[in-house]
Amino acid sequence: MANIHPTALVDPAAELDSTVSIGPYSIVGPDVKIGPGTSVGPHCVIEGHTTIGSDNRIFQFVSLGAINQDKKYQGEPCELVIGDRNTVREFSTYHIGTVQGGGVTRLGDDNWMMAYTHLAHDCVVGNHTIFANNAQIAGHVVVGDWVILGAYTCVHQFVRIGAHGMTAMGSVLLADQPPFVMSEGHPAGARSMNFEGLRRRGFSAERIGAVKAMHKALYREGRTLDDAREQIAGLVQRFPEGAGDVQMMLDFLAATTPQRGIVR
Known part of the structure; x- marks a missing residue:
């Protein structure tokens, strides 16, 4: 049996590995699947068609799999898919996809997601990324492997960020950022490459x-x-x-x- 706190509400139809732990007052919906070794802190809500892999650490007050904030959404069974070994800190919000965007919002493996990060519908985030506090990406954004987003970075919808890139604190990305590029500003401009x-x-x-x-x-x-x-x-x-x-x-x-x- 999974380690579920007595105050947590876990739907009987949810699929939880026996090594999963669910903290006090958290809510897990019927279409949720959570893999081995993943821990969910207190006061979290995991809903929708959400699949979470193994050895993730999800801190308190996180919302995963809520319906997207796209006015075109009509209740289609879209998904949120989270890989393995991710850390998701407090007050982060990751939404399901839309039919128009392929139906899936995806977070890869080994990502370090700090407090108040947001993944909007149909975003695809690779592996080994770091999102500092309040990094926010709008719908359909694609983030490559090893990208670092500085605190309070905001990314416009449909923008792509190439692998190994980096943004400074408070950057606003309105255009594609090629691989290796470091940017900063409002709107962000290229400043160098991420040589270090x-x-x-x-x-x-x-x-x-x-x-x-x-x-x-x-x-x-x-x-x-x-x-x-x-x-x-x-x-x-x-x-x-x-x-x-x-x-x-x-x-x-x-x-x-x-x-x-x-x-x-």
Whole structure:
């Protein structure tokens, strides 16, 4: 049997692993599935079609799986899916998806989500990210692996943030942020690349050299986005170890629309 506090309200239809713990006064709905080793603190509400993986730690006063804040939503059975080994701190709110956005809001693995973070409908967050206090992302936002959002960062709907990027405290992202970029401001502008973060993750000198060259092509030579992409594509010959990083950048830029653009 799961370790459920006597004051918690857990629907008999919910699927809880025997190693799950549910704190006082928490509520778990009938369409919820929670995997092994996950702990849910007191006064949490987990509802809707919500699936939570293993070894997550969910602190008090968290709301997961509530209906989205999209006025088009008509009660369709959309989902919230949370992976493994995530920490979700107090007063965070993560909503289910919408039919128009694919039906699923998704949080990956090994993410560190601080207090008051918000994932709106149809957001997709990768792995190993850090959302500092009050980081808020609107609907349909995509966040790559290893991204760090500074406290009070706000991200406009449909914006994409590439892997290994970072925002400063209070940033407002209105455009796509390519991989590796560090931004700050209201609206946010690109300031540098996340070189220190890459070193800490074991990037070789050659891979970091490729990132520096991509930064120069995008932001230091006055190129159009198409010209920058052509310049970046040629970096594979100069930096063979960075071929994967270059391709990731090219794939990201290829999906950027003229209407959205990238942070500048």
